[in-house]
Amino acid sequence: MRILLLFFVLIFTTFNTVFSQTPAKPKLVVGIVVDQMRYDFLYRYESKYVSGGFKRLLGEGFSCENTHYNYAPTYTGPGHAAIYTGATPSVSGIIGNEWWDPEWRKHRYVTTDERYKTVGSTSDKGQHSPSVLLSTTITDELRLSNNFQSKVASVCLKDRGSILPAGHIPNAAYWFDDPTGNWITSTYYPDSVGLPKWVQDFNARRLPDTLLSKNWDKIVSGPYHESFADWDKYNDGDYARYFIGKKMPYDLPDLKKTGGYSLLRFTPFGSTYTLDFAMEAVNRMQLGADEVPDFLCISFSGPDYCGHQFGIHAEETEDTYLRLDRDIARFLEFLDKKFGKNNVLVFLTADHGGAETPVHLNDLRIPAGVFPESQTEEILEKAIAAALGIPGNFIHEVGNQQVWLNWDAMADLDVKPEDVASVIIDYLRAQPGVYDAFTREELMMFPPEYPFAPELRRGIHPRRSGDIIFQLDPAWHADDKGFSKGGTTHGSPYPYDTHVPLIWYGWKVKTGETFAPVSITDIAPTLAAMLRIMEPNGNQGNVIQEIMVGN
Ligand SMILES: [Zn+2]
Numbered sequence: 001m002r003i004l005l006l007f008f009v010l011i012f013t014t015f016n017t018v019f020s021q022t023p024a025k026p027k028l029v030v031g032i033v034v035d036q037m038r039y040d041f042l043y044r045y046e047s048k049y050v051s052g053g054f055k056r057l058l059g060e061g062f063s064c065e066n067t068h069y070n071y072a073p074t075y076t077g078p079g080h081a082a083i084y085t086g087a088t089p090s091v092s093g094i095i096g097n098e099w100w101d102p103e104w105r106k107h108r109y110v111t112t113d114e115r116y117k118t119v120g121s122t123s124d125k126g127q128h129s130p131s132v133l134l135s136t137t138i139t140d141e142l143r144l145s146n147n148f149q150s151k152v153a154s155v156c157l158k159d160r161g162s163i164l165p166a167g168h169i170p171n172a173a174y175w176f177d178d179p180t181g182n183w184i185t186s187t188y189y190p191d192s193v194g195l196p197k198w199v200q201d202f203n204a205r206r207l208p209d210t211l212l213s214k215n216w217d218k219i220v221s222g223p224y225h226e227s228f229a230d231w232d233k234y235n236d237g238d239y240a241r242y243f244i245g246k247k248m249p250y251d252l253p254d255l256k257k258t259g260g261y262s263l264l265r266f267t268p269f270g271s272t273y274t275l276d277f278a279m280e281a282v283n284r285m286q287l288g289a290d291e292v293p294d295f296l297c298i299s300f301s302g303p304d305y306c307g308h309q310f311g312i313h314a315e316e317t318e319d320t321y322l323r324l325d326r327d328i329a330r331f332l333e334f335l336d337k338k339f340g341k342n343n344v345l346v347f348l349t350a351d352h353g354g355a356e357t358p359v360h361l362n363d364l365r366i367p368a369g370v371f372p373e374s375q376t377e378e379i380l381e382k383a384i385a386a387a388l389g390i391p392g393n394f395i396h397e398v399g400n401q402q403v404w405l406n407w408d409a410m411a412d413l414d415v416k417p418e419d420v421a422s423v424i425i426d427y428l429r430a431q432p433g434v435y436d437a438f439t440r441e442e443l444m445m446f447p448p449e450y451p452f453a454p455e456l457r458r459g460i461h462p463r464r465s466g467d468i469i470f471q472l473d474p475a476w477h478a479d480d481k482g483f484s485k486g487g488t489t490h491g492s493p494y495p496y497d498t499h500v501p502l503i504w505y506g507w508k509v510k511t512g513e514t515f516a517p518v519s520i521t522d523i524a525p526t527l528a529a530m531l532r533i534m535e536p537n538g539n540q541g542n543v544i545q546e547i548m549v550g551n
Contacts, residue, residue, distance in 0.1 A: 022342050022507065022508060022549070023291075023342065023343060023507070025291065025292070025293045025531065026293050026343055026344055026345040026506065026507035026508075026531075027288035027289075027290070027291070027293060027294070027339050027343040027344065028282070028287055028288030028293065028294050028295070028296060028335075028339060028343070028344045028345075029142075029293055029294070029295045029296070029344070029345045029346075029527065029531070030295075030296045030297075030298065030335070030344060030345070030346045030347075031083070031084070031165060031295070031296070031297045031298065031346075031347055032298050032299075032300070032328075032346065032347065032348040032349075033079075033080060033083060033156075033161065033165070033297075033298070033299040033300070033348075033349060033350060033351055034299075034300050034303055034324065034348065034349075034350050034501070035076060035158070035161065035299060035300060035301045035302070035303055035304035035305075035350065035351055036303050036304035036307045036308075036350065036351070036352060036353065036354045036490060037303055037321075037349075037350035037353070037500060037501055038312065038350070038353040038354055038496065038499065038500070039065070039067070039353065039499040039500055039501050040499075041321055041501070042054055042058065042063075042501050042503075044226050044318075045226050045318055045321050045322060045325075047226075048220050048224075048226070048318075048322050049322070049325045050325060050326055050329050051329075052328075052329030052330075052332060052333065053324075053325035053326060053327075053328040053329035053332070054325050054328060054503075056329065056332055057328070057332075057346075057348060057503045057505050058503060058513075059511075060341075060505060060511060061346075061503050061504050061505030061506070061509055061511065062503070062504045062505075062509050062510050062511065062512050062513065062514075062546075062547040063501070063502070063503045063504075063512075063513040063514075064502040064503075064504075064513075064514055064516075064518040064544060064547070065513050065514065065515050066499075066514070066515045066516060066517050066518060067349065067499070067500055067501070067502035067518040067519070067520060067522075068495070068498040068499050068500070068517065068518070068519060068520065069082070069352060069455075069493075069497070069498035069500070069519075069520045070088065070454075070455060070458060070498075070519040070520065070521060071088040071089060071090070071455050071456075071458035071459040071493070072452070072455050072456055072459045072491065072492055072493035072497070072498075073089075073095070073096055073400045073401065073459055073491045073492075074352035074353070074490055074491050074492065074493070074497040074498060075096050075097045075351075075352060075400070075490070075491055076097055076158065076160060076161060076304065076351050076352065077094045077096060077097045077110040077111075077160045077164065078092070078094045078095065078096065078459070079350070079351025079352045079520070080094075080160060080161055080164040080165055080299065080351050081094035081133060081135075081164045082094075082520050082521055083165070083349060083351065083520060083523050083524070084137040084138055084139060084164060084165045084167065084297070084523075084524060084536070085133070085135040085136065085137050085138075085524055085536045085538050085539065086135075086138070086521045086522070086523070086524030086525050086535055086536050086538070086539035086540060086541040087135045087521065087536065087538035087539060087540055088458035088459065088521060088540060089458065089459045089460070089461055089465075090457065090458050090459065090460055090461055090462075091134065091135060091461075091538040091540060092133060092134055092135045092538055093132060093133065093134035093135075093461050093463075093464060094110060094132065094133060094164065095400070095459065095460070095461050095464050095465050096110070096399070096400045097109070097110050097160065098110060098399070099397070099399060099400060099402075099404075099464065099465075099466075100396045100397035100399070100404035100466070101464065102404070102463065102464065103463065103464075107397060108132075110132055110160050110164075111128040111129065111130065111132060111159055111160050111163045111164070112127060112128060113127060113128055113129035113131055113132075113186075113188065114127050115129070116128065116129050116186045116187045116188040117186070117187045118177075118184055118186065118187075119184060119185045119186060119187055119189075119194065119195055120177065120182055120183065120184035120185060120194075120195040120199065120200075120203070121177040121179065121180050121182060121184045123177055123178070123179045123180070123184075125159070125175075125176075125177045125178065125179070125184060126159075126177070126184045126185060126186040126187075127186065128159045128160075128163055128186050128188070129163070129186060129188035130163050130164060130166065130167060130168050130188075131168075131188075133164060133167075133168070134538060135536050135537055135538025135539070136167060136168065136536045136537045136538070137164070137165065137166070137167030137168070137524070137536055138167075138295075138523075138524040138527045138528060138535070138536055139152040139154075139165065139166055139167040139170060139295050139297065140167035140168050140169055140536065141528060141533050141534050141535065141536055141537075142293065142295055142531065142533060143167075143169050143170070144169075144534075145531075145533040145534065146292060148169075149292045150292050150293055150294055150295060151171045151285060151286075151287055151294040151295070152166060152167065152169075152170035152171055152172075152294070152295045152296075152297070153166070153170065153171055153172045153173070153174075153281050153285055153287060153294075153295075153296055153297070154166035154170060154172070154173040154174070154296075154297035154298075154299075155173075155174050155175075155183075155274055155277055155278045155281060155296075155297070155298050155299070156174075156175055156176075156274065156297075156298070156299035156300075156301055157175060157176040157264075157265055157270050157273075157274060157301040157302070158175060158176075158299065158301045159175040161175070161299035161301055161351070162174060162175040162297070162299065163175070163186075165297035165299065166297055170189065171189075171285065172185065172189060172196075172281070172285065173185060173186075173189060174199065174277070174281075176261075176264075176265070176270075177261075178260060178261050178262045178265075179260070179261070180203075180261070181206070181208035181209070181261035181264065182203040183195075183199055183202065183203060183277055196284075198280065198284035198285075202277060202280050207273055207276065208261050208264050208273065211264060211267075211269040211272065211273055212252045212253065212256050212261075212263060212264060212267075212269070213252070213253060214252060214253075215249040215250060215251055215252060216248065216249060216250040216252055216267050216268070216269075216319075217248060217249035217250075218248060218249075218315065218319050219319055219322050219323050219326070220322060224315045224318045224319070226318055227313050227314060227315045227317070227318045228313040228314070229315075231310075231311065231313055231314050231315070232247065233359075233486070234311050234313070234314075234357045234359060234360045234486045234487075235309070235310040235311055235314045235316070235486050235487065236309075236485060236486035236487065237308050237309040237310065237311070237482060237483050237485075237486050237487020237488070238481065238482045238483065238484075238485070238487070239266075239305065239308045239309045239482055239483075239487060240259060240262070240263070240266050240305070240309055242255050242258040242259050242263075243255070243266070243309055243310075248315060248316065248319070250267075252267065265301060265302060265305045266302070266305045266306055266309055267302065267306075267320075268302055268306070268319060268320045268323035268324065269302075269323075270300075270301065270302035270305070271300045271301075271302040271303070271320075271323070271324050271327055272323070272327055274298065274299075274300055274301075274302075275298070275300075275327050275330070275331055278296060278298045278331075279331070279334055281296065282296060282334075282338070288338070288339055288343070288344070293345075293531060299351070300324060302320060302324070303317070303320050303321065303324065304351075304354075306320045307320075307354045307487075307488060308482070308483065308487050308488060308489060309487050310486075310487060311357040311360070311486060311487050311488045312354050312355075312356065312357070312488055313356075313357070313360070328348075332346075332505075335506075341505075341506050341507075342506065342507055343506075343507060344506045344507060345504075345505075345506045345507040345508070345509065345527075345530065346504070346505040346506050347502065347503065347504050347505070347523060347527075348501060348502070348503045348505075349500055349501055349502045349503075349520070349523065350500035350501060351500075352490045352491075352497050352498070352500070353490060353495075353496050353497045353498060353499055353500055354488055354489070354490050354496065354497070355475065355477055355488050355489060355490055355492070355494075355496050355497060356368065356475060356488065356496065357483075357486060357487065357488045358370050358475060358476065358477065359485065359486065361475055366475065367473065367474075367475060368474075368475035368476060369432060369433045369473075369475070369476045370433075370476065370477060370478070370479070370480050370483070370484045371401075371431065371432075371433050371434065371472055371476055371477070371478040371480065372478075372480040372484075373398060373399065373401070373478035373479070373480060374480050374481045375480070376398045377395050377397065377398040379427070380394075380395055380398070380403070380423075380424055380427060381393065381394060381395060383423055383424075383427050384420055384423045384424070387419075387423045388415060388419060388420070388423070390413055390415060392406075392409050392410075392413050392415070393406055393409050394406050394409055394410060394415070394420050395424075397466075399466075400466070400491065401469060401470050401471065401472065401478055401491070402465060402466025402467075402468065402469050402470075403424055403466050403467060403468040403469075403470075404466045404467060405417060405420060405421070405466075405467040405468070417467075421439050421467065421468055424437070424468050425437045425438065425439070425468060428468075428470045433472050433473050433476040434470055434471070434472060434473075435451075435470075435471045435472055435473050436470065436471050437468060437469070437470035437471075438468070438469060438470075439467060439468055439469075440460060440465060440466070440467055440468070440469060443456055443457060443460065443469055444457060444460075451471075452471060452493045455493040455498075456469060456471065456493065459493075471493075472492065474492075474494050475494075476492075477489050477490075477491060477492065478491070479491075500520070502518060502520075502523065504547045507530075508530060508548055508549050509547055509548070509549065510546070510547060510548065510549050510551075512546075514546055516546075518544055519541055519542075520541075521539070521540050521541030522541040522542050522543070522544050523541070523544075524536050524539055524541060525539050525541045525542060525543050526541075526543050526544045526547065528543075529543040529545075529548075530548060
C-alpha cells in the first residue's frame with residue numbers, strides 16, 4: 001500500500017513538473033494584430049466560430065472587453081505603433097499612414113525610406129524603414145534587455161504592419177511584394193544581405209498561385225444570417241474596382257487577371273498565407289527554441305482590405321473572420337505541439353475598428369455622411385484668395401482631417417497666418433458633418449471636458465501634424481475618394497473606430513475577463529511588466545495587472 005502511495009506521489013510530482021509548472025519566462029511571445037477588427041466581431045459570428053480559435057482564446061485566456069484607442073486619427077500606422085510602443089502619435093510620431101511632412105517638405109508615406117533598397121524583388125516595395133518611429137517598441141526593449149539574445153521577427157502583408165511592430169533592431173521583418181507575390185524585406189535590416197535561404201525556399205513554393213487558383217465561396221454552407229443579405233448596393237468600395245458588380249462565389253483566377261497578386265490582400269487567403277509564413281519563421285529561425293524569450297509579431301491585413309471594400313455587414317467580411325478563426329485555431333494547435341501553452345504568451349488585438357457604411361445608415365434614417373476631403377484643398381485656396389484678395393498656394397495638404405499650411409508662401413506674400421486660418425475654419429465650420437474646426441494651438445488649450453479634446457491632442461505631434469484640425473460628427477468619414485458609395489473606413493475618435501478586442505493567453509495569464517477601461521497603450525507596458533524588462537521609452541500606458549496569475 002505504502003509503495004503504491006509513493007508511486008502515485010511520484011507520478012503526480014513528475015506530472016506537475018513536466019506539464020503544470022509555469023516557467024520563469026515564456027519561450028515565445030506572439031503579438032497578433034487583426035487589421036480593422038472591431039470588438040463586436042468576437043461575438044457577432046460566434047455561432048459559426050470553431051471551438052479552437054477565437055472561442056478558445058476567450059475561454060482559456062483573459063479578455064479586456066473594454067479596450068479602446070485613446071487617440072485619433074485611428075489608422076493602421078498609428079495603431080501598430082501604439083500597440084508596440086505604448087505611445088500615442090503625440091509621442092511615437094506616427095500621426096497617420098501618410099501626411100505632409102514638414103521635415104521632408106513633401107507628402108510622405110509613413111515608413112518610406114529611399115536610403116534603403118528592396119531585398120527579394122526588383123520592385124520598390126522594400127524601400128522602407130522604421131526610422132520615422134520616435135519611440136522604442138517592446139520588441140526593441142526585449143532585444144536591448146539581454147544583449148540581443150532574444151530574437152524578434154515580424155510578418156504582415158502590409159509593410160507598415162510588419163515594420164512598426166518589429167521596431168528598430170529586429171532580426172527580421174517581412175512583407176508582401178505585389179508584383180511577385182513573394183515575401184520581401186529592406187536593406188535596413190542588417191541580416192538581409194540577401195533573402196535568407198528559408199525565405200527563398202518558401203517563396204519558391206508559389207503559394208499565392210495555389211491560393212488564388214480556386215473560387216472564394218462561403219466556408220460554412222447556408223445563409224450568413226449575421227450579415228445583411230441585401231447588401232449589394234453598399235458593398236462596392238472603390239479600393240479594388242475589379243470586385244464591383246460581382247458577388248460570391250468569386251472566380252479568383254478570373255479576378256487575378258485584373259488584380260494580379262494584390263487580389264490576395266482582399267481575400268481571406270492572404271491571412272492563411274501570412275500565417276503559413278509566420279509558422280515557417282518560427283521553425284526556420286528557431287524562435288522559442290531556448291529559454292530566452294523570442295518575439296513573433298503577426299499582423300493580418302486581409303480583414304482590413306475586405307472591410308474597406310465590402311463593409312462591415314457584408315458576407316465577404318463574415319467569411320473572412322470565419323476563415324481567420326480557423327487559421328487561429330490552426331496556429332494555437334501549432335503552438336501547443338511545439339511549445340505547450342505555458343511556454344507561450346499570446347495577445348490578440350486590432351489596430352483600429354471600422355465604421356458603418358454611411359449610405360446604408362442614411363437609408364435607415366440614421367445621420368451619417370462622407371466629407372469631401374479630397375476636394376477641400378482646391379476649394380479652400382479659392383476661398384482664401386477671395387477673402388484676402390491675394391491668390392496663392394497657401395495650403396500644402398488637406399488629409400487625416402488636418403490642414404498643413406504653407407508658411408513660406410504666407411511669409412513671401414506678407415499674409416498673416418491667422419487670417420488664412422480664420423478663412424479655413426469659417427469654411428469648415430459651415431460644412432455638413434463638420435463638428436468643429438480649430439487651430440492646433442486652440443486644441444491644446446481646450447478643457448478636457450471639450451468632446452474628444454484629449455483624444456485629438458494625443459493624435460497630434462508638434463513637429464509633424466497639421467496646423468488646423470477638424471472633427472466630424474459621429475458616423476461621418478472623410479474618404480470621399482475611396483468609400484463615398486460603398487465599403488467603409490476608419491480614423492475617428494468614435495467607439496466604432498476605437499473599441500477593439502484585447503485577449504491575453506498562455507504563460508502566466510489568468511482565465512477571465514474585465515470590463516474595466518483599458519487603453520491600447522496599456523499592452524506594451526503590461527508585456528514589459530510580465531517579462532520584467534523596461535517599457536518602451538515613449539510609453540504612456542499602464543500595466544493591466546488583473547490579467548496575470550497571482551493578481
Ligand atoms: Zn489598419
